[in-house]
Structure formats: C-alpha cells, structure tokens
Amino acid sequence: MIVISICATDEPANKPLNHTHRGTCCELMVVSQNTVAHLTSRNMLQPLATQTLRERHPQRRNHFSVEDHFHFNREQGTIHDWHQARNILVTEDFIVGMITGLEQEVGPASTLVMYKIGEEWGLKDADFFQRNFRQEYNRELRQTNLSFLFEAWWWPFVTQGWGNWDIDLSEQKNGFMFINIFDSVVARTLGDVGKPVCYLYAGMFAGFFTGLIKKSLGCIEIQCYAMGETYCKFLVGKQERIDAASFWQNEGASASDIEKRMKNGQLSP
Template sequence: MTSNIQRKVFQNPPIPIHSTRDVCHYSRADFYDFDMERGKITDYHRQRNLLVGEDFIVSLLKGLEHEVGEAAGWLCYQIGYEWGKEDAVLFQSWFQEFYGLTLETSNLGFAMETWWWPYTAQGWGAWSPNLSNRDSGFFYVDLYDSAVAKSLGYMGKPVCHLYAGILAGFFSIAFEQNLCSTEIQCYAMGNEFCRFLLGSEERIQVAEFWIASGANANEIAERFEAGEMELEPQSSVAAGVV
C-alpha cells in the first residue's frame, strides 16, 4: 500500500547543542514568572498562563455544548488545530534559539520531547509518541493524565478533541504534511490512557467509521497494520445464505 505521508528525513545533529542545564526548566520556580502585583503568570517562553481548576474546564466544555450542541467537539478540534500550528512555528523559533538546532538537524525523539515537556509542566499530561508506522502513513500518540478527560470523568466516549487538534496542527507543520487526528481510546471511556491516531483525512475517516462500528484501538491498529483501508465492511461470500 502506498503511504499517504511523505516521510520527512530528520538527521542526527551535525552541531553540538548547548548545555541542557540552561534550557530544561522543569521546576516551577524556573519555568514560571509569577508577577503578583500585576496578577500575571508568564512562562520561560514569554507566554502568558492561567491557573484554572477542573470546574473551569468542565464549565467551558459544557458551555460550548449548550451553545453549539454536537458541534462542540468539532469546534474544540479546530481551536486545537490552529493552536498546534502556531505552537509549531513558535517551537521551531525557541528550539533554534535555545539549542541551536532545527527539526531537520535534531534527533527527532529529542525534538519531540523538547516540544511537549512544557505542556507537561503546565498540567496537560505526559505523552508517548509512537512514530514507528510513519512509513505506512499513520502513527500514534499516547496521552497520560489528560486535563480534559480527568476533569470530565467517565463519559463513555472520546472527549479530548482539543488535544487531537493540537497534535494534528503541530505535526502538520513539523512534518510539512496535511495531517488529521482522532482519539481512538480515551480515559473518559474507561481506558487507562488516551490514544490518538494521526494520518491523512481519508485514514482518519476510516478509523472513525470503525470506531462507530464498535472497533477498539487495538483492532484499528491491527487493521491498519494489515493494510486495510475499507470504509464499508467487506461482504461475506455467504451473505444471505440460510
């Protein structure tokens, strides 16, 4: 099967990087600047932050559902997508500034972890990207402790549309491809962690069709890895025989 993703080649860094002691600000005191007089919190990348609780997240999502109904998930995805695209541009800027590297010259795993760790510091959860299937036209991202899913609790359906949009937007810019994303398992469905599938629009539509038909994340992975790309279930040769 022909891949829908043209693999972008990332090489090992040809130049030495700066000391990570000067750029890996994992502690709250180093990463955040709390301006108590102005009531403003900025992070190391000069972005303004807000401290919010679970009630804020739940109220925001419920408010969107009240205003736009079932389109709330789509709206969150679009917001996340634009966010992810802008963050990809910003990341490439500070990645170059702090490390003297670009996505093309850096080790890909190092670059991806460097991009995401500020999200972890801000409370968005930890992640584990699995890019091993990129040559086949898709890949996965596992998310642990989703701020959205943890706040909403059990819902019986995927709820992390904002995350799906962020991932699609970021990787579309980073890999210079038009990528889409969908959540194929979610903490809000009773799973231990959330899993996102990224690939072409066609592949994501197929995955969402399978999900609606009752397939789980492992079944979707097996079918894609077997090269299957069917929107409609295959007809049995014995169909209609009684």
C-alpha cells in the same frame, strides 16, 4: 494543572498582535486545590527577581519543573512562563464550563469546534516551536533526532499539566503514528462519560504535525480515559486513515483493533 492560550496581550494597543509568539498571548493554568497548596507551601508566589530564570541561565535546557518554568509575582499578581507568556490560574471548573457552554451554544458541533480550536492552536505553535528551537538549540530541525525534537516540543505541556505522553514512531515510514496521553486534563475533569472527549488534544496534534511537516494531517482519539480506559490514545495520519479509523470506531472496534488494521495496511472499511 493545565495552560490554555487565550487572545490577550501585554503589547500596546496600537501594535499588531503576533499570534505566533507565546509572549504576546495570555494563558490559563487550570489547577487543582492540591496544586495551589503546593505552590503556597513551596513559597513560590513571591516577587520576581531582577532577571528571569531564562536570563540568568540562557544556555539552560532542563527547565522542566514548575519552579523553573514559571515565574510568580505576588505583588504584581502575574505569572509568566519560560517563554515570557502571561498565565492565569483558574480551576478545573473552567474546562467543564467551556465544554458545557459550547454544547449549549452549538450542540453536537461542539466537538468539531473544540477540534478546530486545537488545530489552529497547533498550527501556530508549530511555527513558534520551529523558530524557538533553532534559536534555543542552535540547530536545524532536520538535523535533530525526531524523538528528541518531539520531547522538546511537548515538555512545556507536561509542566503546564497537559499530561505525560508516549509517541510511537514505529509506523512513521507508513505515514501514521500513535500518541498516548496519560492524565488528560479534559478526560480527567469530565470523568467516565463513556465516549472520547479529548477533541482539543486531537486538533492540537493534527495542527502541530501539519505545520511541522507541511503536509495536511488529521488526528482522532481512538481510546479515552473518559471511556474507562487507563489512558488516551490518538492516531495521527492522512485524512483517509482518520476516516477509516472513525468508521471502525463507530462500528464498535477497539483501539487495539484499529491499531492492528492500520499496521496491516487496511484502509477501506
């Protein structure tokens, strides 16, 4: 299951759309038939209670499960998440259609378009996350352990089906880090096509961390499930590092080769 924000809103037509608040966006949940069966078997598609789960438990933090994160209303035909964003169920064919449609419209530039979509999304989500984190956890970001902070950002994406992650902060002091994504919905849907395909993820990571630290960062996928690997791996850092990694990748370097060169401080091709 995966959620993708699209430009839609429940706000009145004469009210400006606030793109930085998830509650004004509509999101797509891409689900498999197994997920639909799970929702039905758990009897989750029922009318909403008078109060949402968040209203009933304002201090609750461990809302990781589908049952806790989403509110399903069969009578109204709506699904809202913990942040009051509207969600729509679609199938994985949506991912295929979106990527195929972009390729037909703009050709090879479709990968850049996907990256830019993710980057813009990440920038806006960084703004939302910072405001929401201060309100929900009653603390400043700079006072928070980074591992906890990043998990607080990513857990809704895990619930929404973007996949589990592992973030390596060991090289943070050197200005870069690695992110592993397990079960990328894009790579899983497209299958083994022999090349990286998770440009939406790469753009989102670049945008989010740029917005978070207020410094321009880029991101590149150096290993992908769609290349026959067991998981996807991303490098986040300044553009000079991304350019170097891109060059090495085009020359046939593996993810482990690129990681080793980065950790050794090599930047020039």
